[in-house]
Amino acid sequence: MDIQYLKGVGPKIAKYLNSLGIYTIKDAIYYFPRDYEDRTNIKPIYLLKNDEMVSLIVEVVQIYPSRITKTGRTLNKILFKNETGYISGIWFNQSFIKNVFKIGERVFLYGKVTRQSGEFIMIDPQYEKDYEELPGINPIYSTNKHISQKLFRKIIRNALNYLDQEVEEIFPESIRKIYNLLDIKTALINIHFPANKEILEAAKYRLKFEELLIIQLGLFELKKKYSNNTTSYAMPVCKEMKELKEKLPFELTDAQRRVIREILTDMKKNKPMNRLLQGDVGSGKTIISVIALFNCAMNGYQGVLMAPTEILAEQHFTTISEILKYWNIKVALLVGSMSKKEKEDILKGIAQGDISIVVGTHALLQDKVEFKNLALVITDEQHRFGVRQRAALVNKGYNPHVLVMTATPIPRTLALFMYGDMDISIIDQLPPGRQKVETYFVRPNMREKVYEFVKKELDKGRQAYVICPLVEESEKLEAESVVEMAESLKNDLLKDYSIGILHGKMSSNEKDEIMRKFKQNEIKVLVSTTVVEVGVNVPNATIIVIENAERFGLAQLHQLRGRVGRGNFKSYCILIADAKTDEALERMKIMTKTNNGFEIAEKDLMIRGTGEFFGTKQHGLPELKIANIFKDIDILKVTRDLAKELIEKNSLYQEEYNKLNNKVNQLLDNIDDMISLN
Numbered sequence: 235m236d237i238q239y240l241k242g243v244g245p246k247i248a249k250y251l252n253s254l255g256i257y258t259i260k261d262a263i264y265y266f267p268r269d270y271e272d273r274t275n276i277k278p279i280y281l282l283k284n285d286e287m288v289s290l291i292v293e294v295v296q297i298y299p300s301r302i303t304k305t306g307r308t309l310n311k312i313l314f315k316n317e318t319g320y321i322s323g324i325w326f327n328q329s330f331i332k333n334v335f336k337i338g339e340r341v342f343l344y345g346k347v348t349r350q351s352g353e354f355i356m357i358d359p360q361y362e363k364d365y366e367e368l369p370g371i372n373p374i375y376s377t378n379k380h381i382s383q384k385l386f387r388k389i390i391r392n393a394l395n396y397l398d399q400e401v402e403e404i405f406p407e408s409i410r411k412i413y414n415l416l417d418i419k420t421a422l423i424n425i426h427f428p429a430n431k432e433i434l435e436a437a438k439y440r441l442k443f444e445e446l447l448i449i450q451l452g453l454f455e456l457k458k459k460y461s462n463n464t465t466s467y468a469m470p471v472c473k474e475m476k477e478l479k480e481k482l483p484f485e486l487t488d489a490q491r492r493v494i495r496e497i498l499t500d501m502k503k504n505k506p507m508n509r510l511l512q513g514d515v516g517s518g519k520t521i522i523s524v525i526a527l528f529n530c531a532m533n534g535y536q537g538v539l540m541a542p543t544e545i546l547a548e549q550h551f552t553t554i555s556e557i558l559k560y561w562n563i564k565v566a567l568l569v570g571s572m573s574k575k576e577k578e579d580i581l582k583g584i585a586q587g588d589i590s591i592v593v594g595t596h597a598l599l600q601d602k603v604e605f606k607n608l609a610l611v612i613t614d615e616q617h618r619f620g621v622r623q624r625a626a627l628v629n630k631g632y633n634p635h636v637l638v639m640t641a642t643p644i645p646r647t648l649a650l651f652m653y654g655d656m657d658i659s660i661i662d663q664l665p666p667g668r669q670k671v672e673t674y675f676v677r678p679n680m681r682e683k684v685y686e687f688v689k690k691e692l693d694k695g696r697q698a699y700v701i702c703p704l705v706e707e708s709e710k711l712e713a714e715s716v717v718e719m720a721e722s723l724k725n726d727l728l729k730d731y732s733i734g735i736l737h738g739k740m741s742s743n744e745k746d747e748i749m750r751k752f753k754q755n756e757i758k759v760l761v762s763t764t765v766v767e768v769g770v771n772v773p774n775a776t777i778i779v780i781e782n783a784e785r786f787g788l789a790q791l792h793q794l795r796g797r798v799g800r801g802n803f804k805s806y807c808i809l810i811a812d813a814k815t816d817e818a819l820e821r822m823k824i825m826t827k828t829n830n831g832f833e834i835a836e837k838d839l840m841i842r843g844t845g846e847f848f849g850t851k852q853h854g855l856p857e858l859k860i861a862n863i864f865k866d867i868d869i870l871k872v873t874r875d876l877a878k879e880l881i882e883k884n885s886l887y888q889e890e891y892n893k894l895n896n897k898v899n900q901l902l903d904n905i906d907d908m909i910s911l912n
C-alpha cells in the first residue's frame with residue numbers, strides 16, 4: 235500500500251518519505267533504524283556521573299524566564315526533581331520550551347548529564363510527556379530535517395500495524411528451529427521497538443541471516459545454472475609458448491609468472507577454470523590475458539576478451555594484435571559503433587571459426603554473436619558487468635574456461651562473498667622501475683600554481699591528463715564541462731600546448747582518433763571525463779590533475795591516478811578539491827598517504843560501507859540493508875553453508891521452501907533487469 239495512505243502521513247510527508255526511498259508501507263517496515271538510544275538506564279540523580287546518558291522520570295519544579303547569554307543565545311532553564319534529587323534542563327534558542335511544561339507535571343527526560351559546580355544539568359535533553367511506553371530502547375532513523383525522530387517513530391509504529399498484510403514468513407519452521415531464528419513479525423517489531431537488548435540482537439540476527447542467505451542462494455543458483463556440466467576443454471601448454479615469452483617486450487615479473495602458471499594449469503584440465511585475477515592498477519594484467527588467449531588459439535579453440543569501454547577494447551585489441559603478429563592467429567574487434575557491414579563480416583568469421591580471438595564490449599553479448607568453439611572467456615574489470623552478463627557470455631560456449639580480471643582490489647572476505655568459490659590469483663608486484671605516484675591535495679585557489687607545475691612536466695616532454703568534475707547522471711553536462719574546461723585552459727593557463735578532449739558523448743571514431751593522437755604524443759594534454767578511468771595506458775603521461783576531486787569516490791580516484799606512473803618517469807597526481815565534509819577530507823588524505831589499492835579499498839569500504847560494491851551501478855547485486863560483510867562474517871559462513879546445501883539438494887523446489895524460492899527468483903529477476911544489451 236502506498237505510504238501516503240498510512241495514518242499520520244498524507245501527501246506532503248509522503249514526499250519526504252519518498253526522498254528516503256520509502257514509497258510503500260512495506261518500505262517503511264523495512265527501513266531499519268541506523269542506531270538505538272538506550273533509555274533503560276534509570277538511576278538515582280545523586281549517583282549520576284558526568285557525560286552519562288541517562289533516562290529520568292521527574293517532576294517540573296520551576297520554570298525560569300528566558301535570558302540571553304554572552305554569546306547572544308537565548309537560554310531557557312527548567313528545574314526538575316524526583317525523590318533522588320534535583321536536575322536542571324537547559325535549552326538554547328528554543329524559548330518555546332518555557333511554555334511546554336507546567337509546574338508539577340511529570341515528564342520523561344533522556345540525555346547526557348553534565349555536572350557544573352555541583353549542580354546536575356542536562357543540555358538539550360529529549361523529553362516525553364506521554365511516556366507510558368517509556369523508558370525503553372528507542373530507534374534512531376536516518377531521516378531528513380522535515381521528519382523528526384518522534385514523527386518517524388510514529389509512522390513506523392503505524393506501519394507495523396500492517397505487518398499481517400505486508401509481510402510473510404519465508405522460512406520453513408524447520409530452518410527457524412535449527413538456526414534459532416525469530417519469526418519474521420517478531421523480528422520486524424523488535425528491530426524497530428525492541429522490548430529489550432536480547433531480543434534486539436535476535437531480531438538483527440534473523441534479518442541479517444535472511445538477507446545474506448537470499449543473496450548467496452541467488453549466486454549459487456546462477457553458478458549452478460551456468461555450470462551444471464563440468465567438462466571443459468583440456469588445453470595443454472602449446473609448444474610455441476616459450477617463443478612467445480621470448481618475444482615479449484619485457485621480462486615478466488615473478489608475480490606475473492606465478493599467475494600465468496596458475497592459469498595454464500587450470501586450462502590443461504578438462505574442468506572449466508573459474509578464476510578471478512586481481513591486480514592493482516598498472517600491475518600488468520593485460521599480458522596475462524594475451525598469454526591465455528594465445529594458448530587457447532594455439533590449441534585450435536576460440537577465446538574472447540570483453541572490456542567495459544570501447545576505448546579499452548580497442549587498446550586491448552591493438553596490444554594483442556601487436557604481440558601476436560608473428561603467428562597466424564586471426565584477432566578481431568567487435569564493438570557497438572562499427573558499421574553493419576564490418577560487424578557482419580566479423581560475426582561470420584566468429585561463427586565459422588576463422589577468427590580465433592575476439593576482443594569487444596557488451597556488443598559481444600548479443601544473441602547473433604555465435605562462436606564455433608568458444609573455450610575461453612575473459613572479462614576485464616568485471617565489476618562493471620552484471621553477474622548475468624558474464625554468464626550470458628559464458629553461455630555462448632560449452633563450459634568454457636573463465637577468467638575474470640579486476641583492478642578493483644577486493645578484500646578477501648568480500649571476494650569470497652561476491653565470487654563464491656572462484657579461485658583467486660593476485661598480482662602483488664608492480665613491473666620494475668615503477669615509482670610511487672606523488673599525490674597532492676590542494677584547494678581551488680591553488681589552480682594557477684598547479685598548472686604552472688603541469689607546464690614544467692609538459693616542457694620536459696611528458697603528457698598530462700585533466701579530469702573534469704563528475705556530473706551525476708548526465709553525460710551531456712559532463713561533455714559540456716569538458717569542452718568548457720579545455721577552452722579555458724587553451725585561452726589561459728595552458729596556452730601554448732595542444733589540448734584534446736574526450737567524453738562519453740563523442741562518437742567512437744572521434745574517441746579513437748583522440749586516443750591515437752594522445753598515444754602518439756601529438757596531443758599533450760587530454761581533458762577528459764572518467765572515460766579514461768579504466769585501463770587506458772599511455773606511459774609517457776606523468777601528471778594527472780583531478781578537478782573537483784571531492785566528488786569522486788576513493789576507488790575511482792585510485793583508478794584515475796593509475797593512468798600515470800605506468801612507465802619509468804616520476805609521476806604526479808594532483809587533487810584539486812574544495813573538500814568541505816570530514817569524509818571528503820578523509821578521502822583526500824588517504825589518497826596522499828598511500829598508493830596501495832588494497833589498502834584504499836578497505837578504507838573505502840569502511841567509510842562508505844559495502845553499499846557501493848553491491849549497488850546496481852557496479853555489480854548488480856542489491857545493497858545490503860542490515861548485514862555487514864566485515865562484521866557479520868559468522869552469519870556469512872553459516873548462511874553460505876546452508877545456501878550450498880539447499881542448492882545441492884535441490885531443496886528450494888520443495889513445497890515448504892516455496893516462499894524462499896520466490897524471493898531468490900525476485901532477486902535474480904532484478905539482476906536480469908539491470909542488463910542492458912546496447
Ligand SMILES: Nc1ncnc2c1ncn2[C@@H]1O[C@H](COP(=O)(O)OP(=O)(O)OP(=O)(O)O)[C@@H](O)[C@H]1O
Nearest residue numbers: 484485486487515516517518519520641665769771
Ligand atoms: N613485466 C613487465 N615489465 C615491464 N612493463 C610491464 C610488465 N608487465 C606489464 N608492463 C607494462 O605495464 C603497463 C601496464 O600494464 P597493463 O596495461 O597490463 O596494466 P593493468 O594491470 O591492465 O592495469 P589497469 O588496471 O590500470 O589497466 C603497460 O605499459 C605494460 O606494457
